[in-house]
Amino acid sequence: MNKTLSFYVHIPYCTRRCGYCDFNTYTPAELRIGGDFASVSHSYIDLLLKESDLVPDAGQIPTIFFGGGTPTLMEPSDLAKILNRLRDRFGFTDDCEITIEANPDTVSLEKLTQLRSIGINRVSFGMQSAVPHVLATLDRTHNPENVVRATHWAREAGFSEVSVDLIYGAPGESLTEWEETIDQALSLPISHISAYALIVEEGTKFAAQVKRGEVVMPDEDETADKYLLADKKFSAAGLNWYEVSNWSLPGSQCRHNIAYWEGKNWRGLGPGAHSHIDGKRWWNVKHPSAYGERLSAGLDPAQGSEILTLEEREVERILLAIRLPDGIALASLSAAQREQMETFLAQGHLSEENWNRGILSLTLSGRLLADRIVREILA
Ligand SMILES: C[S@@+](CC[C@H](N)C(=O)[O-])C[C@H]1O[C@@H](n2cnc3c(N)ncnc32)[C@H](O)[C@@H]1O
Ligand code: SF4
Known part of the structure; x- marks a missing residue:
């Protein structure tokens, strides 16, 4: 079999940080950039291009995943530069899957049309919940109607693969409210759902609220009931589980994630991005400034590595396969x-x-x- 290499492209920016999230992402205030992501987009993409030039030839690309952070804060024309460079360097397989994660607040029909026209063929929206007070507890900026609008726009723009991320088990969310979220998600024109139990990540604003007793996490049985309800309703709607937290219509599984779970080779680009090639794993410096400094000085942004024993x-x-x-x-x-x-x-x-x-x-x-x-x- 010919060798292939999947790419993960990290975009470490968010307009605001959600209270529960500990991903490697930064807000304009943290970076002191005055809220203008358009200017950041050009210079950041140039760094990604520099890093991609360091990747040795490794076979065609079967999947690319723009994750974050909020990749939809970047200009589509800048994302196109990355795709063009990767296509020129490595070539894409005929059915190359190219996903972008999107915050429902950061898209318009025009933007989604541009993203589709540069070759992105799968979009994954951070919906999380359809219930306003749950979204408020999660510290999300969008209102539920934005998700309905965004998923329909995605279809109109020509995306046939549309996914939503959901979070269940937030403090104060009843089983009925979770069912409302499930029903709302299933009424959308989507082919895939990821549903995650809320994790209290150390060091987040949310963890501090839990510690101070301002919010109380539900007990495990209640959260388990929510998983069971989700699985029942998703399967009844034709979305079958293909990983513990992921369901899809037949043929709409996320091939990029499957590549991770099957231990295939992937290369991460961007600050904090991890890579795995033939049992060697490495990761880049975490902060965007350190990442920029290294690349501007002509240095590899890799910070550490390990070689896994057999x-x-x-x-x-x-660990990964048991979840399939x-x-x-x-x-x-x-x-x-x-x-x-x-x-x-x-x-x-x-x-x-x-x-x-x-x-x-x-x-x-x-x-x-x-x-x-x-x-x-x-x-
Ligand atoms: C990079 S975000 C998706 C795109 C975009 N940034 C957004 O949030 O709309 C990846 C997903 O991870 C999940 N996530 C992040 N932190 C989590 C946590 N503490 N517990 C459960 N899920 C979490 C959320 O469902 C989120 O949609
Ligand atoms: S959940 Fe998404 S939008 Fe919220 S801070 Fe994390 S990466 Fe940013």
């Missing part, structure tokens, strides 16, 4: 690990049918325990 690669493979419907081969586990897993099998958290065929795969209840099952396998 054993570490195997652990990583298990195909699961992992029982033969890849030791006798002791298999014995440990028998408890989960007896409790109905692993598929008995697959187990009898030599495969360890999660049932619906098992998906709720994915992290615990992985911890026990690796203990």
